[in-house]
Amino acid sequence: MSAGRVRPARPDEAAILAEMANDLNDHVGIHGRPFTPERIRADAFGPRAAFTSLVAELDGAVVGYVFLQPSHHRLD
Numbered sequence: 001m002s003a004g005r006v007r008p009a010r011p012d013e014a015a016i017l018a019e020m021a022n023d024l025n026d027h028v029g030i031h032g033r034p035f036t037p038e039r040i041r042a043d044a045f046g047p048r049a050a051f052t053s054l055v056a057e058l059d060g061a062v063v064g065y066v067f068l069q070p071s072h073h074r075l076d
Contacts, residue, residue, distance in 0.1 A: 009053035014040040
C-alpha cells in the first residue's frame with residue numbers, strides 16, 4: 001500500500017463527492033440525497049465556488065473528502 005495524500009478535488013470527481021456526502025448524511029440520520037454531481041460541480045468549482053473541496057486519495061482512489069467553507073465567529 002502506498003502513502004495517502006490530500007489534494008484539491010477535481011470537477012470530474014463530483015459524482016464520488018456527491019455519493020460520499022449523501023452517505024454521510026444517511027449515516028448521521030439526515031435522510032434524502034440532496035447532493036448531486038451537478039450541484040457539486042456548480043457549488044464547488046469555478047470562480048464563484050461556495051466552498052472548497054479536498055479529497056483524500058490512497059492508491060489512486062478517492063477514500064475521503066472535506067468541504068471547507070469560510071466563516072468567522074467571535075467568541076467574545
